[in-house]
Amino acid sequence: MLLALPVATFFLLWSALAALGVGSKHAEIDRAIPSFLAAAAIWAAFLTLATEALSLVHGITQLGVALTWTAAVLATSFLAWRAAAYRRVGMAFQNWLSTQSSKGRLWPYAVAGGLVGALLVVAWVAPPNNNDSLLYHMSRVAHWEQNASLAHYPTAYNNQLWIQIWAEMTILHFKVLLGSDHASNLVQWFSMVGCLLGVGGTAKLLGARRAGAWLAVAFMFSLPLGILESTSTQTDYVAAFWLITIAYFVVLSRRRALTGLEWVGLTAALSVGVLTKATIYLYAFPLAAWFFLSQFFDGHRVHALVSGVGVGLSIVVLNLGYFVRDIITFGGPMGSAGWTQSRLAGNWPGQFLIGPLRQIMLNGATPSERVTQALVEAERSIERVLGVAKSPFKLTWAWNNEDFAGNPIHVLLIGVSLLAIIWLHRRARARQTSRVLLAYAAVSISAFLLFSWLSSFAENNVRFQVPAFALFAPLVGVAGDRSLSRRWAWSASAALAVFSVPWILFNQSRPLVSWRPRTRVNSIFLESRQRLLFANWPELQRPYVQAADLVRSASCKDIGLVIDSHDKEYLLWSVLGAPENGMRLEVLDPLSASSRYLDPTFKPCAIVCTICGTERTEWGGLPLADDFGSVKVYLRPDHSSNSKARAWGPISP
Numbered sequence: 001m002l003l004a005l006p007v008a009t010f011f012l013l014w015s016a017l018a019a020l021g022v023g024s025k026h027a028e029i030d031r032a033i034p035s036f037l038a039a040a041a042i043w044a045a046f047l048t049l050a051t052e053a054l055s056l057v058h059g060i061t062q063l064g065v066a067l068t069w070t071a072a073v074l075a076t077s078f079l080a081w082r083a084a085a086y087r088r089v090g091m092a093f094q095n096w097l098s099t100q101s102s103k104g105r106l107w108p109y110a111v112a113g114g115l116v117g118a119l120l121v122v123a124w125v126a127p128p129n130n131n132d133s134l135l136y137h138m139s140r141v142a143h144w145e146q147n148a149s150l151a152h153y154p155t156a157y158n159n160q161l162w163i164q165i166w167a168e169m170t171i172l173h174f175k176v177l178l179g180s181d182h183a184s185n186l187v188q189w190f191s192m193v194g195c196l197l198g199v200g201g202t203a204k205l206l207g208a209r210r211a212g213a214w215l216a217v218a219f220m221f222s223l224p225l226g227i228l229e230s231t232s233t234q235t236d237y238v239a240a241f242w243l244i245t246i247a248y249f250v251v252l253s254r255r256r257a258l259t260g261l262e263w264v265g266l267t268a269a270l271s272v273g274v275l276t277k278a279t280i281y282l283y284a285f286p287l288a289a290w291f292f293l294s295q296f297f298d299g300h301r302v303h304a305l306v307s308g309v310g311v312g313l314s315i316v317v318l319n320l321g322y323f324v325r326d327i328i329t330f331g332g333p334m335g336s337a338g339w340t341q342s343r344l345a346g347n348w349p350g351q352f353l354i355g356p357l358r359q360i361m362l363n364g365a366t367p368s369e370r371v372t373q374a375l376v377e378a379e380r381s382i383e384r385v386l387g388v389a390k391s392p393f394k395l396t397w398a399w400n401n402e403d404f405a406g407n408p409i410h411v412l413l414i415g416v417s418l419l420a421i422i423w424l425h426r427r428a429r430a431r432q433t434s435r436v437l438l439a440y441a442a443v444s445i446s447a448f449l450l451f452s453w454l455s456s457f458a459e460n461n462v463r464f465q466v467p468a469f470a471l472f473a474p475l476v477g478v479a480g481d482r483s484l485s486r487r488w489a490w491s492a493s494a495a496l497a498v499f500s501v502p503w504i505l506f507n508q509s510r511p512l513v514s515w516r517p518r519t520r521v522n523s524i525f526l527e528s529r530q531r532l533l534f535a536n537w538p539e540l541q542r543p544y545v546q547a548a549d550l551v552r553s554a555s556c557k558d559i560g561l562v563i564d565s566h567d568k569e570y571l572l573w574s575v576l577g578a579p580e581n582g583m584r585l586e587v588l589d590p591l592s593a594s595s596r597y598l599d600p601t602f603k604p605c606a607i608v609c610t611i612c613g614t615e616r617t618e619w620g621g622l623p624l625a626d627d628f629g630s631v632k633v634y635l636r637p638d639h640s641s642n643s644k645a646r647a648w649g650p651i652s653p
Helices: 004-020 033-057 062-082 083-102 107-125 131-147 166-178 184-205 210-221 224-229 236-255 262-276 279-297 301-330 337-342 349-363 369-386 409-421 431-454 461-483 486-499 499-504 529-533 538-553 569-576 592-597
Strands: 558-562 583-587 606-609 624-629 632-636
Touching: 004 166, 033 166, 033 184, 033 236, 033 262, 062 083, 062 107, 062 166, 062 279, 107 184, 107 262, 107 486, 107 499, 107 529, 107 606, 131 166, 131 569, 131 583, 166 184, 166 262, 184 210, 184 461, 184 606, 210 224, 210 236, 210 461, 210 486, 210 499, 210 538, 224 236, 224 461, 236 262, 236 279, 236 431, 236 461, 262 279, 279 301, 279 431, 279 461, 301 592, 337 632, 349 369, 349 461, 409 431, 409 461, 409 486, 409 583, 431 461, 431 529, 461 486, 486 499, 529 569, 538 569, 538 632, 558 624, 569 583, 606 624
Parallel strands: 558 583, 558 606
Antiparallel strands: 606 632, 624 632
């Protein structure tokens, strides 16, 4: 199974870094966590450089990607052999397992493994069916796979081109190697696992004992929005993983000097994070400032300067391909100036108060429409008092929807934890640790405020807060460790684990257990993969599948798409089986910025149109073959003779 190649590369690299001593300079720091985080960041940087190199020669094919990862496996195997990783890591794991087992400490790992494993099943069984997944996450992956390149292409939705690309590049590798999209959700799932390790490790660095570290992990895992997102192709958990990796190494640098490999891990995480999501620019800035200013004021000015230049060069190198393509197409490194401006908040100075308030209140929707509306009116009253004219504030109650689910319990726990840390500051066991803890708390608050001040508002922007929760999770663990007895800290972790169960079981569009009408489909084990694909838009399943059947029956391989930015393009790729079956799909009426990439030699034998009026009987010289309501199919006459759409019976609800 070719998918094993990148997985094996990561584990070999992880074991090699652990054997080489990443994290070994401080006796109380578990070596597995810093080596895991560094390995993930280096693996991600390699994937980025390899993809850009393959893209230049249109080499993103199964053969090209497989050879790339085969070379990586050989290289990391040699590195692991030279570091004696097989012996050292094996012995260390046996000793750890024996110690934990003898002390009865394995049960938290068993519980965590069961809960995380349940989400792994969901991520594997269910297809990508989130709105953004179908609009651009998976659509761009399909275009890249078809073109064997990351080069821009004609599109009806510019988000496919100008939004950061790292998570989708990883999905691309998995999809090309596997020949299907079954592993597409695993990027978020793996990021969740890495985030939990990073959160627990950071809590330890900040002074938490074992119970406190597990409380931080339980806090992060039980985040309703995080659970729902961890089985999708959204990118907020990926961003959270890179952010907590950055945070871990920054905090570690305040405990001792970083080793060379740890510094590489920090630099790679920051660079890949920038390539993953624009929110990282805001969330990571206070952490980077803390890192470099601390070095500067500690007297390591030359080192701080050299480190800053190194980080800057790394960001440029890993993001160069993405930046250049966007500059050529849109005139800016992250899209057009208008797009960038639309993502930033305005109405200063009222934004200083209203921005954070809005972000916090996004977690406040309730099942009571009356209470929710009262919260909305309260926010609007504050706006009027401040004289701030903002876009209308809305709250949507959708507790098991990954775009709207609020996290009120976790917001409350953060507030209580921050107060507890301040109150307990004088009772800190180690003054140096306490100073680092307070500095980390200040940096985390600054990161959230910066995000709240500068990012524009939308009612589904609560998902952008996942990285913020990752930053605050270690503080919750430390506060619980210092203010609660060990028994109560473990009880709190257990309560959070139980609290997470409804979101694991009843994801609205990917449920393990059906709970109609709160879930839109039956259990993922009972529904077909195609039915799950259309879970959020069941009305589109019949016309889209009928149109696909008609095109396939016509033995047509070159299909033109006439769609707009509201169409879930990946639905068409999926029902047609493209590009794995050799079909080529191209948007024929793209937005102006990408129209330069139209291929004049492309002559479709079929056109699938979702925006053609009832009066349109031909498109591009092709006559209308059939009208399925929300989608029409135009076929070249020499291909239409064999065409016949499948007769449909009732679709099971």
